[in-house]
Amino acid sequence: MSSDLLVLAESLARSAGTVALRGRRNGPVAADTKSSPTDIVTRWDRECERIIVEGITTARPDDAIIGEEGASRPGTSGTEWHIDPIDGTSNFFFDLPTWSVSIGARDDRGPLVGAVYLPVLDEMFTAARGHGAHLNGTPISPRDVTSIDQTLLATGFGYDPERRAEHGRVIARIVGQVRDIRRLGAASVDVCFVACGRLDAYVESGLNSWDLMAAQVVATEAGCTVTDLHGSSPVVTEAVVAAPAIHPDVLAMFGRAMQEENR
Numbered sequence: 001m002s003s004d005l006l007v008l009a010e011s012l013a014r015s016a017g018t019v020a021l022r023g024r025r026n027g028p029v030a031a032d033t034k035s036s037p038t039d040i041v042t043r044w045d046r047e048c049e050r051i052i053v054e055g056i057t058t059a060r061p062d063d064a065i066i067g068e069e070g071a072s073r074p075g076t077s078g079t080e081w082h083i084d085p086i087d088g089t090s091n092f093f094f095d096l097p098t099w100s101v102s103i104g105a106r107d108d109r110g111p112l113v114g115a116v117y118l119p120v121l122d123e124m125f126t127a128a129r130g131h132g133a134h135l136n137g138t139p140i141s142p143r144d145v146t147s148i149d150q151t152l153l154a155t156g157f158g159y160d161p162e163r164r165a166e167h168g169r170v171i172a173r174i175v176g177q178v179r180d181i182r183r184l185g186a187a188s189v190d191v192c193f194v195a196c197g198r199l200d201a202y203v204e205s206g207l208n209s210w211d212l213m214a215a216q217v218v219a220t221e222a223g224c225t226v227t228d229l230h231g232s233s234p235v236v237t238e239a240v241v242a243a244p245a246i247h248p249d250v251l252a253m254f255g256r257a258m259q260e261e262n263r
């Protein structure tokens with residue numbers, strides 16, 4: 001069952017990503033704004049979501065679908081799809097390479113399958129619960145890092161200026177403790193890069209289910225620990241993702257920094 005879902009997710013992520021990349025290569029794209037003047041959407045976000053929703057609806061008419069650009073369909077099968085047609089729309093707009101098409105599905109036991117496709121790099125991250133995680137078909141695992149000062153940490157800031165400023169202050173308390181910080185601009189890419197050892201850890205809050213669902217399966221199946229900011233079971237709005245050996249230290253470091261910030 002999960003293998004059928006994964007085949008569908010992978011094939012739709014690839015087709016939508018190919019269409020978006022072709023569109024982007026034809027020149028600059030216009031953007032409308034959403035929750036803030038810098039939260040943007042392009043015709044390719046909408047077109048990718050249309051392709052994906054049509055594909056899922058045709059193959060699995062009883063599944064529920066939730067998409068960033070407005071898709072919202074109830075279902076009766078117990079399977080629920082969470083779609084980010086372009087994760088990293090600002091990167092897409094600026095023609096930076098780290099954006100993805102992210103398609104995840106969950107059932108009543110939690111996240112089940114995920115496909116995260118990076119069209120510019122032609123990289124497909126895939127995972128199904130209990131079946132490992134892969135990058136272009138090769139098994140992946142996180143880097144074996146055991147100390148915070150060797151940890152390359154990724155984060156994201158979201159679109160709300162106040163939240164950005166607050167998170168910036170927390171990050172300022174942390175930057176001197178880690179190897180360095182990266183802000184690649186697409187949550188799903190950050191999480192998949194931790195899963196394959198290109199980054200060591202990732203922390204962000206203010207997320208949506210479509211940012212995280214697919215990549216969470218990839219990270220968990222690759223052997224990463226995924227929790228919320230307090231070390232509990234992951235929630236859709238925040239994530240701390242790291243190799244198991246370093247995860248408790250990443251959590252503790254963030255806990256301290258947030259406490260100091262809120263004092």
Ligand code: IPD
Pocket residue numbers: 068084086087088089090155156157158159184185186187188204206207211
């Ligand atoms: C955003 C990106 C960004 C993250 C934001 C997300 P979008 O998604 O993943 O890295 O920091 O929280 O909303 O808007 O580009 O699809």
Ligand code: CA
Pocket residue numbers: 045068084085086087088089
């Ligand atoms: Ca998006």
